[in-house]
Amino acid sequence: MLNVLFSAKPAAWDEYQAPLTKALSDAGLEANLSCEMPSADVDYIVLAPNGPVSDFAPYVKTKAVLNLWAGVESIVHNKTLTQPLARMVDNGLTRGMVEWVVGHVLRHHLGMDAHILGQDGEWRTPYPPLAADRPVTILGLGELGLACSQALVTLGFPVTGWSRNPKSVAGVRCLYGDAGLDQSLSDAQIVVLLLPDTPATHNVLNTERLALMARGAFVVNPGRGPLIDDNALLAALDSGQLTHATLDVFRVEPLPGEHPFWAHPRVTVTPHIASTTRPDTASQIIAENIQRCESGLPLLHLVDRAAGY
Secondary structure, eight states: OEEEEEESOHHHHHHHHHHHHHHHHHTTOOEEEESOOOGGGOSEEEEOTTSSOOOOTTOTTOOEEEESSSOOTTTTTOTTOOSOEEOOOOHHHHHHHHHHHHHHHHHHHHTHHHHHTOOSSOOOOOOOOOGGGSOEEEEOOSHHHHHHHHHHHHTTOOEEEEESSOOOOTTEEEEEHHHHHHHHHTTOSEEEEOOOOOTTTTTSBOHHHHTTSOTTEEEEEOSOGGGBOHHHHHHHHHHTSEEEEEESOOSSSSOOTTOHHHHOTTEEEOOSOSOOOOHHHHHHHHHHHHHHHHTTOOOTTBOOTTTTO
């Protein structure tokens, strides 16, 4: 009998107890799943980083920590976490992100705000360009960036993807490294940020890089708040270098009511809803990883501690 500790806030336990119990059973695993058990008895920890476990040293028997979130920046450098750490790559989360990103890219591409918000009796007739004439750059070609880039290619957008290391994606111009980053932003009309939060990615969009984009470009950020220099973004919006920024993530969340993003006419704030881990599909990933570990197979989505993701 395996002992699986679920460490998250009570509301998450209510959502995950049934689907995770079913997924473990469907995987042929005999497991005692609980949100409370002696640390010395725990074989696996299913973890939300905002849950009660932050000291992993007492979990001497634990074979792996399985993160419920895609992001691991808040726990990856925890010195007590010596057990293998797997991040969440969930098809439900991925599909939700694709839908959100495609929706907002199309919103900006088609100029929908002018018609949704501008019902003032004026007959506005300019046609948007076709997708083929609207270059889109995606910063980050992990699971989420890869899926979003492929969806946008299918719609006809010329997509450039940038990653830290070389990647190859059908239909996508793939660039990497510092020189590739600047090149990927050159004349981009829509930029989507899907990078992890690491010291190397902080302020990746700063004054200099925002200036590389096509004048009047759009920024869409469902990745992480620290990827953008907030003051540089506001300055680019005020100068007309950017037309609009749609932001789902922020340095401080919830976004403070006095933050200038709320009142800026060229900023759309969404409350970190671009996507989320889905209990049914995430439970299947967790069960599969436990099954693999019990069978002597490598864990899926193992975190590279040095890289931070």
